[in-house]
Amino acid sequence: MNASLAAEVDTTTPAVILKFDQNVMHHGGLGAIRTLGRLGVPVYGVHEGSRAPAASSRYLHGRWIWQPDAAAVERTTAGLLALAERIGRPAVLIPTDDAGAIFLAEHGSALRRPFLFPAPPPGLPRELAGKFSMHEMCQDIGMPCPLVAMPQTLGEVQDFATRAGYPIVAKLSAPWSVPGAGLRSTSIARDAGELDVLWQACTSAGAGLMLQEFIPADPGGDWFFHGYCDAKSDCRPAFTGLKVRSYPAHAGLTSFGRAAPNDRLRAELTGLLARLCYRGIADLDLRLDARDGSYKLLDFNPRLGAQFRLFRDSAGVDVVLAAYLDLTGQPIPEGAQLDGRAFLVENYDPIGALGYWRRGELRLGPWLSSLRQADELAWFARDDLRPFGLMCLRMGARGITRRLARQRSVPDHGGQPHYLPGRAGRSPSTSGSLPARPGSSTAIRLHTSNHGTGAATTLTSSIERETR
Numbered sequence: 001m002n003a004s005l006a007a008e009v010d011t012t013t014p015a016v017i018l019k020f021d022q023n024v025m026h027h028g029g030l031g032a033i034r035t036l037g038r039l040g041v042p043v044y045g046v047h048e049g050s051r052a053p054a055a056s057s058r059y060l061h062g063r064w065i066w067q068p069d070a071a072a073v074e075r076t077t078a079g080l081l082a083l084a085e086r087i088g089r090p091a092v093l094i095p096t097d098d099a100g101a102i103f104l105a106e107h108g109s110a111l112r113r114p115f116l117f118p119a120p121p122p123g124l125p126r127e128l129a130g131k132f133s134m135h136e137m138c139q140d141i142g143m144p145c146p147l148v149a150m151p152q153t154l155g156e157v158q159d160f161a162t163r164a165g166y167p168i169v170a171k172l173s174a175p176w177s178v179p180g181a182g183l184r185s186t187s188i189a190r191d192a193g194e195l196d197v198l199w200q201a202c203t204s205a206g207a208g209l210m211l212q213e214f215i216p217a218d219p220g221g222d223w224f225f226h227g228y229c230d231a232k233s234d235c236r237p238a239f240t241g242l243k244v245r246s247y248p249a250h251a252g253l254t255s256f257g258r259a260a261p262n263d264r265l266r267a268e269l270t271g272l273l274a275r276l277c278y279r280g281i282a283d284l285d286l287r288l289d290a291r292d293g294s295y296k297l298l299d300f301n302p303r304l305g306a307q308f309r310l311f312r313d314s315a316g317v318d319v320v321l322a323a324y325l326d327l328t329g330q331p332i333p334e335g336a337q338l339d340g341r342a343f344l345v346e347n348y349d350p351i352g353a354l355g356y357w358r359r360g361e362l363r364l365g366p367w368l369s370s371l372r373q374a375d376e377l378a379w380f381a382r383d384d385l386r387p388f389g390l391m392c393l394r395m396g397a398r399g400i401t402r403r404l405a406r407q408r409s410v411p412d413h414g415g416q417p418h419y420l421p422g423r424a425g426r427s428p429s430t431s432g433s434l435p436a437r438p439g440s441s442t443a444i445r446l447h448t449s450n451h452g453t454g455a456a457t458t459l460t461s462s463i464e465r466e467t468r
Ligand SMILES: Nc1ncnc2c1ncn2[C@@H]1O[C@H](COP(=O)(O)OP(=O)(O)O)[C@@H](O)[C@H]1O
Pocket: 146, 169, 171, 175, 185, 186, 212, 213, 214, 215, 216, 222, 243, 246, 250, 251, 252, 253, 285, 286, 287, 298, 299, 468
């Protein structure tokens, strides 16, 4: 953190880091807690359980132990209003996953008084997060994207495979909406047998499957873009970086990434965001297609990307701080992207690296030396050790037995929305269940959502789907 910036920021407005996804191993939310908490902002986290690694961060002022449900609009709104009442003054609200961003855009009007959050066109986040709807939007506005199909029958699956050739990329059309199905958001099918298995799995889970041509990438062709757009859709800061390794290899979240300058890509995407009238934080994945020299848009996450702390500019600003400053009416200082910084996700990179090693693409020596180059780690921070310790325990437990890991993922509050002070909270006496808002019976009924057991059954898929 730039010391002069830290002194200049007015940190009196609290912030809430909102999480719908049931994945306890979500490192993006922890990054947001640290970015704002280190500055002195009172940060409140929404967590599925008090033993979720991010919930142990010393930078949390308060923890709202609760599982919101995007499908239960009234109960989720009531839960957020109850949290707002607890905080007692307007707070910046930062969604960390697609479900949260979509919920706020579509149902956030009742939350505008107690919370500060961007106002994109209401249907836009859903359209962008949906894999097929994003493809249709790309075609409408002339953004390059891979060839796709949304097959309805096995025959149509086979037709597309014949046209596009193997490998084929298979993606859930709305990955945020199929918890518990044990399906990966993105998979690569190398032959008809693998594609058939994926099709059957999606059909039985009732999940929409989109097929996409595989864009071959030379090393250095896998890019991502993170930015923050203000109310005029002016995108600043705007960062570009390279996905060096992912988990699973070649088809997943960034496990090792590097900030790299790309003026052409930055200009193309800031222009795209302005044309879309986009507002808020955005995280986009692209691949440089060597066949025609274009950057093809693969994925648009209408919220922070889990590796956002990779990017910082010379003024010390990342996308979460930019959002906080803008939403609280403070100017975002000018700065240039800090290039060359590297980000490592400690729990996924070793498994991802194994995939590259099996393909003969990575050896032990270069992998170890890349680890030493990491400037920013997803979990480990000298000034905030507990989340890393809990993450290790959870990964260890998962390694021993997935069953054990599932049991530990069960919310420890019986489904009740429950407030616990964070380690940065000033008043230990504030612990305890929150009473229902006067005149509101919905707040107390929040726990009747079936997520208490849902979380247990979805850890495997959540870890595999991961939030990118
Ligand atoms: N059509 C494609 N061709 C080649 N690789 C792809 C393609 N689509 C996705 N990938 C790879 O998989 C990664 C994850 O895909 P993405 O579309 O971002 O989905 P998600 O993040 O929801 O899993 C991308 O960053 C890229 O490395």
